[in-house]
Amino acid sequence: xxxxxxxxxxxxxxxxxxxxxxxxxxxxxxxxxxxxxxxxxxxxxxxxxxxxxxxxxxxxxxxxxxxxxxxxxxxxxxxxxxxxxxxxxxxxxxxxxxxxxxxxxxxxxxxx
Amino acid sequence: xxxxxxxxxxxxxxxxxxxxxxxxxxxxxxxxxxxxxxxxxxxxxxxxxxxxxxxxxxxxxxxxxxxxxxxxxxxxxxxxxxxxxxxxxxxxxxxxxxxxxxxxxxxxx
Numbered sequence: 001x002x003x004x005x006x007x008x009x010x011x012x013x014x015x016x017x018x019x020x021x022x023x024x025x026x027x028x029x030x031x032x033x034x035x036x037x038x039x040x041x042x043x044x045x046x047x048x049x050x051x052x053x054x055x056x057x058x059x060x061x062x063x064x065x066x067x068x069x070x071x072x073x074x075x076x077x078x079x080x081x082x083x084x085x086x087x088x089x090x091x092x093x094x095x096x097x098x099x100x101x102x103x104x105x106x107x108x109x110x111x112x
Numbered sequence: 113x114x115x116x117x118x119x120x121x122x123x124x125x126x127x128x129x130x131x132x133x134x135x136x137x138x139x140x141x142x143x144x145x146x147x148x149x150x151x152x153x154x155x156x157x158x159x160x161x162x163x164x165x166x167x168x169x170x171x172x173x174x175x176x177x178x179x180x181x182x183x184x185x186x187x188x189x190x191x192x193x194x195x196x197x198x199x200x201x202x203x204x205x206x207x208x209x210x211x212x213x214x215x216x217x218x219x220x221x
Contacts, residue, residue, distance in 0.1 A: 031207045042211030103154035
């Protein structure tokens with residue numbers, strides 16, 4: 001099992017550009033989520049999904065879109081990148097009933 | 113808003129010593145989890161303790177939970193250089209985790 005994979009590892013964008021961060025898991029987990037981590041802070045939840053076709057907002061959803069067409073994939077779209085979105089982004093998945101979340105290695109995004 | 117708050121923010125100990133860090137939270141929880149993050153890496157799950165449990169062990173890790181005080185502690189015994197990392201507590205509300213800012217632990221050889 002590869003677990004949770006994220007691509008790309010690093011990305012530099014200019015203000016106003018859009019891009020999609022990819023997240024995939026091969027553990028057949030129902031629950032998937034996106035977090036961002038800023039220096040000196042813990043992770044903050046952006047969006048989450050409890051299954052294919054179902055998504056909902058977390059604590060800091062503005063400027064981001066998600067969709068979940070399959071159990072495996074949960075891409076995060078930045079619609080119009082802003083410097084405030086410079087951060088490290090983590091995707092996580094969890095099977096229902098367990099609580100433990102499995103994190104990907106992260107994508108480090110810089111918006112100039 | 114961040115639910116959990118760790119204390120201290122940073123901790124430096126000698127190899128072989130114990131490390132203790134605390135977590136306080138604000139609202140009722142289903143469970144509380146501890147994660148470790150090595151520099152530049154993703155988070156790794158350490159322990160989950162449910163709201164009806166008071167103490168849990170996993171290898172050299174011991175976690176306590178006091179729901180009346182809304183606090184938890186993580187003890188790492190006989191620390192090793194490989195324990196150098198940031199440690200986060202996270203409260204769990206229907207799979208939505210709310211993290212504190214973390215405790216950075218440095219273990220000196």
